[in-house]
Amino acid sequence: MSTTVPRHPSPDPSPPERPAPDHAAPDPSPPDHAAPVDAAPGHSAPPTDTARSTASRSGTARPTASRSDTAVPSAPAGRAPRGLRKDAAVAAPARTGAAAPAGAPGGGGRDASEPGPPRPRYPRGTRALLLLAVFVCAACGLVYELALTALGSYLIGNSVMQTSVVISVMVFAMGIGSLAAKPLQRRAVGAFALVELVLGLVGGLSVLLLYVAFSWLRVYMPAMVVACFVVGLLIGAEIPLLMTLLQRIRRQEAGSAVADMFAADYVGALIGGLCFPLLLLPAFGQLRGALVVGAVNAVAGGGVALWIFRRETRRIVRAGLLGGVAAVLAVLGTVYALADDIEVTARQKLYRDPIVHAETTPYQDIVVTRATAFTGTPDTRLFLDGDLQFSSVDEYRYHESLVHPALAGKRSSVLILGGGDALALREVLRYEDVEEVTLVDLDPAMTRLARTFRPLVDLNEHALADPRVTAVNADAFSWLRDAGDRYDAVVIDFPDPDTAALAKLYSVEFYHLLGQVLKPDSRVVVQAGSPFFAPKSYWSIAGTVREAGYATTAYQVDVPSFGNWGFVLASPGRDGGAPALRLAPGAPRLRFLDDAVLRAAAVFPVDRRPQDVRASTLMDPVILEYARHEWRDY
Numbered sequence: 001m002s003t004t005v006p007r008h009p010s011p012d013p014s015p016p017e018r019p020a021p022d023h024a025a026p027d028p029s030p031p032d033h034a035a036p037v038d039a040a041p042g043h044s045a046p047p048t049d050t051a052r053s054t055a056s057r058s059g060t061a062r063p064t065a066s067r068s069d070t071a072v073p074s075a076p077a078g079r080a081p082r083g084l085r086k087d088a089a090v091a092a093p094a095r096t097g098a099a100a101p102a103g104a105p106g107g108g109g110r111d112a113s114e115p116g117p118p119r120p121r122y123p124r125g126t127r128a129l130l131l132l133a134v135f136v137c138a139a140c141g142l143v144y145e146l147a148l149t150a151l152g153s154y155l156i157g158n159s160v161m162q163t164s165v166v167i168s169v170m171v172f173a174m175g176i177g178s179l180a181a182k183p184l185q186r187r188a189v190g191a192f193a194l195v196e197l198v199l200g201l202v203g204g205l206s207v208l209l210l211y212v213a214f215s216w217l218r219v220y221m222p223a224m225v226v227a228c229f230v231v232g233l234l235i236g237a238e239i240p241l242l243m244t245l246l247q248r249i250r251r252q253e254a255g256s257a258v259a260d261m262f263a264a265d266y267v268g269a270l271i272g273g274l275c276f277p278l279l280l281l282p283a284f285g286q287l288r289g290a291l292v293v294g295a296v297n298a299v300a301g302g303g304v305a306l307w308i309f310r311r312e313t314r315r316i317v318r319a320g321l322l323g324g325v326a327a328v329l330a331v332l333g334t335v336y337a338l339a340d341d342i343e344v345t346a347r348q349k350l351y352r353d354p355i356v357h358a359e360t361t362p363y364q365d366i367v368v369t370r371a372t373a374f375t376g377t378p379d380t381r382l383f384l385d386g387d388l389q390f391s392s393v394d395e396y397r398y399h400e401s402l403v404h405p406a407l408a409g410k411r412s413s414v415l416i417l418g419g420g421d422a423l424a425l426r427e428v429l430r431y432e433d434v435e436e437v438t439l440v441d442l443d444p445a446m447t448r449l450a451r452t453f454r455p456l457v458d459l460n461e462h463a464l465a466d467p468r469v470t471a472v473n474a475d476a477f478s479w480l481r482d483a484g485d486r487y488d489a490v491v492i493d494f495p496d497p498d499t500a501a502l503a504k505l506y507s508v509e510f511y512h513l514l515g516q517v518l519k520p521d522s523r524v525v526v527q528a529g530s531p532f533f534a535p536k537s538y539w540s541i542a543g544t545v546r547e548a549g550y551a552t553t554a555y556q557v558d559v560p561s562f563g564n565w566g567f568v569l570a571s572p573g574r575d576g577g578a579p580a581l582r583l584a585p586g587a588p589r590l591r592f593l594d595d596a597v598l599r600a601a602a603v604f605p606v607d608r609r610p611q612d613v614r615a616s617t618l619m620d621p622v623i624l625e626y627a628r629h630e631w632r633d634y
Contacts, residue, residue: 127249129308133300134242134264137196139272140297141235144203145170146276147290148228151207154286154365154385155214156221157498158628169225170232177236184237188244189309190317195241196301197324199234204294204332206231208287208342215346245304277362286360287343291336298328353381357453361445370455380455381561382421384495391561392459395423398565400593401557401601403427403491405569406525408584410488412436415517417476417505419493420446422460428491429466430588437469438485444473477504480513487517490524496627497529497537503621506541511548515572523579524550524570531556531608532564534630540613540623542568547615553578554610555601557592 145166152162184191206227213223239261246257280289302325305313313321335342348355353371360366367383380392390398403424407414412435414428420441428437441447450456451464464471472479476494497506504510514524528541531554542554550570559565571579581598583590604610616623 122249126308127246130242130245130249130304131260131264133304133308134261135268135271136300137238137297138265138268139275140200140203140293140300141231141238142269142272143276143280143293144206144231144235144290146273147207147286147293148210148224148231150276151210151286152220152224153499154360155211157385159499159501165221165225166228169228170235173229173232174236174239177233178239180233181237181240185240185244188241188248189305189313190321192238192241192245193301193305193321194324195234195237196304197298197321197328199231199238200294200296200298200301201328201331202227202234202294203231203297204291205335207290208335208339211287211343212346215349245309281360281362287339288336291332291339295329295332298325298332350386351383353379356380356455357449359445361443363443363445366443366445366449368449368453368455378455380459382456387495387498388561389421389495390423392455394560395459397557397559397592398562399423399427400590401555401565402493402525402527402567404583404587404590404593405555405567405581405598406489406491406523407431407434408580408582408587409521409523410519411584413485413487413489414438415487415490416440417490417492417494419491420450421456422447422450422463424491424493425463425469426460429463429468431584435468437466438472438487439464439469440472440474440476440479442473442475447471447473477510477513480510480517483517485517486519486522488519488522490514490518490522492524492526494527496534496631497541497616497621497623498627498631500621500624503616503624504618506544506616506623507621508544508548508615508617511545511550515549518572520572522572524572526568526570528554528566528568529627530562530564531566531604534627535608535611536613536626537623537630538566539611540616540626542610543613544615544623545570546574549574551576551578553581553602554604555581555598556604557597557601 149159149163149166152166153159156162181191181195210220210223210227214220217223242261243257246252246261252260276289280292283289284292302321305321306318306325310318344355344358347358347367351367351369353369355367356370357368358366364384365386367386369381369383371379378392382389404427407428411428411431412433414434414437416424416428416437416439418441419425419439420443422439425437425439428434439447447464450460463469492505494505495502497503518524524545526541526545529537531538538554542552545552545568550572551574553569554566555569556564556566569579569581581602583593583595583598613626614620614622
């Protein structure tokens with residue numbers, strides 16, 4: 001049977017009875033603060049008309065005020081009368097089972113002066129573990145960003161545009177994600193783990209899904225924007241949740257907490273950025289590398305809830321998160337096992353002929369196809385980043401036209417820049433008086449393929465095994481800055497300048513560096529693209545070579561697999577006039593080229609003659625814009 005208790009019982013305003021000295025008789029009357037038994041709970045008993053006396057310190061009794069006298073005023077609820085000790089407050093409600101008012105001692109609320117409930121105590125090192133999770137998640141986030149950027153550069157080209165779109169969309173989405181995570185801070189542990197599980201799944205599968213979209217659906221750019229937005233949204237949601245968890249472990253000033261978290265975040269981004277080209281791509285490749293990072297991301301996020309904050313997470317929540325981690329790892333592991341088959345199937349959609357070799361290196365995507373015609377002649381084709389480099393059916397036309405005009409003069413020492421397939425090298429080595437050849441190609445995978453891949457070795461006739469050859473894997477621009485030798489002839493066989501990295505190899509500054517390794521009467525030849533399909537690009541390259549201080553001769557030939565293709569023959573200095581377009585006396589027997597063909601090659605039709613275009617420089621790479629614009633429709 002319960003008794004109804006008023007919500008705001010008032011403590012008795014009467015002062016406590018002071019103990020009388022031993023020689024004074026105790027006052028038999030009850031003290032003022034004790035309410036009669038039948039008094040209503042929470043109300044003081046009214047004073048009687050009988051004068052009460054209290055014992056003074058000296059033992060002399062003195063009368064207190066009667067009803068008609070001035071009474072001690074009642075104190076407000078929850079407050080002791082003036083002059084009384086704080087510990088003299090009467091707890092009558094507590095004795096009768098009544099609830100004290102909110103804010104009063106013993107009540108359901110908490111007084112501002114009282115300490116709050118004790119904060120959970122975390123083992124030493126908990127905060128360091130959480131910062132380690134911040135570090136890992138930041139590294140994974142940057143890897144997703146780099147993977148999407150690299151994939152767009154491989155598939156679409158235009159690395160500047162791809163990088164700009166990926167970064168801008170992801171940063172915008174991160175801001176949206178930070179705002180969207182504000183309501184989740186009340187359940188920061190579970191919310192963070194869930195965000196990381198979804199991020200690990202989406203980020204890990206993003207590269208594969210975009211590659212499939214490019215191969216089958218041909219909607220790469222819209223799909224890429226969506227993927228960047230979703231990944232950025234999830235990365236942005238990490239920040240407020242992590243800040244909440246850090247403050248839960250140990251409360252800090254906002255500036256200090258932000259400094260600690262961003263320090264771990266930025267260091268993680270550094271490690272992730274370095275691991276992507278140096279570890280993930282060489283060891284796993286682009287597709288599997290993203291899957292591995294997604295698995296690491298999921299484990300790190302789940303570990304925060306399942307280990308660091310396990311005491312604050314209900315058992316059913318822990319079981320659900322553990323199942324989520326297992327499910328994400330199962331999906332990523334299954335896709336990892338099937339990655340090769342998925343990649344081959346998707347890649348084959350991009351090429352007409354069967355793929356016989358494919359690999360993605362830190363520098364480019366290498367694909368070799370091979371088909372056999374009804375005549376029985378195999379057609380082996382090399383593609384770099386999706387662009388055709390040669391067809392074995394007619395590559396001799398291209399390489400004879402490229403190499404032999406440059407070797408019409410002195411040729412004891414020859415430098416080849418690019419041409420990692422060694423087909424230009426094959427033509428150089430046909431001259432017995434060539435004493436040494438240095439081949440500089442950026443990608444070691446390309447030169448390794450030219451040494452070991454049977455169809456390519458048969459085409460280049462084991463050129464890289466010749467003792468006269470020295471192969472160097474380096475960036476040609478950087479290599480020229482430190483080169484000390486000089487050469488009689490230089491053959492430049494780079495891919496077309498459709499990326500920023502390649503555009504610098506077609507700049508005035510590059511050809512100035514080239515002059516440092518030339519002898520006074522050296523001859524240089526540059527592959528310059530198609531005068532028909534990309535006339536502005538072609539004449540810009542020719543003008544850039546002239547701007548660097550060379551005399552030039554332009555010429556073109558027909559290569560069926562390429563179409564109309566052009567070259568620029570040059571010699572250092574302008575005083576000696578343009579170099580003569582000819583073959584060397586005693587040149588080896590060629591399948592396509594002779595002096596008559598060369599004379600005709602120097603004639604351009606009216607609609608493809610020199611145009612008013614600018615030279616390309618490092619600071620103003622106009623060749624990049626010309627190439628992108630002109631090749632867009634082909």
